[in-house]
Every structure is written in C-alpha cells, then in structure tokens.
Amino acid sequence: xxxxxxxxxxxxxxxxxxxxxxxxxxxxxxxxxxxxxxxxxxxxxxxxxxxxxxxxxxxxxxxxxxxxxxxxxxxxxxxxxxxxxxxxxxxxxxxxxxxxxxxxxxxxxxxxxxxxxxxxxxxxxxxxxxxxxxxxxxxxxxxxxxxxxxxxxxxxxxxxxxxxxxxxxxxxxxxxxxxxxxxxxxxxxxxxxxxxxxxxxxxxxxxxxxxxxxxxxxxxxxxxxxxxxxxxxxxxxxxxxxxxxxxxxxxxxxxxxxxxxxxxxxxxxxxxxxxxxxxxxxxxxxxxxxxxxxxxxxxxxxxxx
Numbered sequence: 075x076x077x078x079x080x081x082x083x084x085x086x087x088x089x090x091x092x093x094x095x096x097x098x099x100x101x102x103x104x105x106x107x108x109x110x111x112x113x114x115x116x117x118x119x120x121x122x123x124x125x126x127x128x129x130x131x132x133x134x135x136x137x138x139x140x141x142x143x144x145x146x147x148x149x150x151x152x153x154x155x156x157x158x159x160x161x162x163x164x165x166x167x168x169x170x171x172x173x174x175x176x177x178x179x180x181x182x183x184x185x186x187x188x189x190x191x192x193x194x195x196x197x198x199x200x201x202x203x204x205x206x207x208x209x210x211x212x213x214x215x216x217x218x219x220x221x222x223x224x225x226x227x228x229x230x231x232x233x234x235x236x237x238x239x240x241x242x243x244x245x246x247x248x249x250x251x252x253x254x255x256x257x258x259x260x261x262x263x264x265x266x267x268x269x270x271x272x273x274x275x276x277x278x279x280x281x282x283x284x285x286x287x288x289x290x291x292x293x294x295x296x297x298x299x300x301x302x303x304x305x306x307x308x309x310x311x312x313x314x315x316x317x318x319x320x321x322x323x324x325x326x327x328x329x330x331x332x333x334x335x336x337x338x339x340x341x342x343x344x345x346x347x348x349x350x351x352x353x354x355x356x357x358x359x360x361x362x363x364x365x366x367x368x369x370x371x372x373x374x375x376x377x378x379x
Contacts (some may be wrong), residue, residue, distance in 0.1 A: 287316035310338025
C-alpha cells in the first residue's frame with residue numbers, strides 16, 4: 075500500500091517527457107568561484123544555492139533545469155531575454171559575483187569567446203539596425219542587440235532605459251566611441267544648436283546621426299559653419315521630421331555618393347575611410363504603426379533594388 079501511494083505521487087508530480095525550449099543553455103565554471111583550488115566537499119556548490127541565486131535575477135518559474143557536469147553547471151531557461159540578462163549581469167553566489175558563459179567553458183581555454191558592451195545615449199525610437207550595421211562595418215561579429223529594461227527592487231520591469239546591450243564575439247582591438255544617434259526635436263533655435271554642439275564635443279564622436287531636425291535649406295549653412303562638421307540632410311518640414319548625418323571635419327574620409335528621400339526620413343551616404351567603404355544610413359520611421367509598416371515595406375524594396 076505504501077509503495078502504491080509513492081507510485082501515484084511520482085506520477086502526479088513528474089514530467090515523463092519534459093519539453094525544453096529552443097533557448098540555448100548558459101554555463102557556470104566552478105573555477106570562476108573557487109579559482110584553481112579544489113574545495114572540500116562541505117564547500118561544494120549546490121543546486122539549491124544556484125537556484126536561489128537565479129531567483130534574485132529572474133522569475134524562478136522560468137528556470138527549466140540546473141545540471142552539474144564535472145566542474146561546470148549547465149542552466150536551462152525559458153526565455154532568451156532572461157538568458158541575455160544573466161549573461162550580461164552574472165549572478166551573486168555567497169556574496170561573490172560570478173559570470174555566466176554563453177558556450178561550454180571547456181572549449182574556451184579560460185578566455186571569453188563573447189563580450190558585452192553597453193551602448194548609451196540612444197533614443198528609444200532609433201532603429202537597432204543602425205547600431206548593428208555600424209559595428210559590423212568595423213568587423214565586429216554582433217550576436218545580438220537587446221534593449222535594457224529598468225530594474226526596480228531587484229525585479230525587471232517592462233520599462234526600457236533606452237540603453238542597448240550588445241553581445242559580440244571577442245574583438246582584439248578596443249572598441250572606440252565612433253557613432254552617436256540623437257533625436258534633437260528641432261534645432262532651429264541657435265542657442266539650442268550651440269548646446270547640442272557642446273554635447274557632440276563631450277561625446278567625442280566622429281559621426282553623429284540626428285533626427286527631427288525641423289530644418290529647411292536656409293539653415294544648412296548655419297549648422298555646417300557652427301558645428302565644424304560636414305553635414306548631409308534630408309529635410310521634412312519646419313515642425314516635423316528631418317534627418318541628418320554630421321561628420322567631424324577632423325575625420326579624414328572621402329565622400330563617394332549621397333542618397334535621400336523627399337520626406338525627411340532617409341539620408342544615406344557612402345564614404346571611404348581607412349581604405350574601407352562604409353554605408354551610413356540614418357532612418358526616421360513614422361510613429362503610427364500602419365504608416366510604419368508601409369514605410370518599412372517601401373524601404374525594403376528600395377534596398378533590394
């Protein structure tokens with residue numbers, strides 16, 4: 075009778091055919107915690123400790139599995155978003171922050187195969203593809219770009235901070251701050267333009283994409299002279315739209331050609347810099363969803379042709 079009850083209990087709570095999601099597992103190396111020393115058995119890390127550490131970062135119901143293999147832990151999650159969060163922030167175990175790995179650590183030879191960077195000062199409306207294209211043109215192999223969400227009381231909210239977290243394969247050279255994107259919401263006022271120029275200078279960027287310039291042809295020379303930049307425009311009206319690309323005059327580049335629409339939403343230039351051809355594209359999509367969908371369809375057709 076006792077065995078029969080146990081059998082029913084197992085049947086009620088077990089999952090004979092667990093269905094794991096397509097999210098790739100992430101890994102913990104015990105050497106990241108203990109170093110090269112082998113700890114005594116009483117100090118071994120346990121499943122419960124890791125589970126509780128994960129619980130402080132993500133909702134526990136989204137942890138699908140925790141598995142120990144030799145000196146490595148494999149963690150299965152339900153969502154790619156939680157996976158990226160843990161890869162970016164790590165976990166705290168026994169008051170010590172340890173990283174998580176996107177690939178099996180034994181194949182990494184104690185070196186990171188991936189690196190994360192935070193891209194700041196990006197408008198929420200900016201297309202993540204602009205960041206992706208710029209990084210790829212600098213021979214950086216981007217794996218993913220994720221929008222950071224605000225954390226309150228150690229919980230992730232649905233509010234974005236506008237920063238982008240970029241995961242990319244290890245890069246030998248340091249990544250310089252090269253490109254800035256800004257929604258200026260009108261630059262017709264000279265005092266506002268002067269404050270904007272100072273902001274560009276503080277960012278130490280070579281190339282700046284600006285949106286919602288509210289410019290017309292009469293103000294083109296003013297921006298070029300005041301900012302000490304070469305400027306390329308697509309104008310909207312004096313109260314909406316308008317995009318521009320500003321290139322610092324200290325940058326030794328060659329302009330190949332320029333393309334733009336007539337609505338102040340697209341400006342594209344091709345330049346040569348350090349013997350490499352770059353396509354710089356500043357796109358300002360409509361805010362209304364129906365107009366946005368139509369805009370992207372036309373945009374796709376334009377670039378395919």
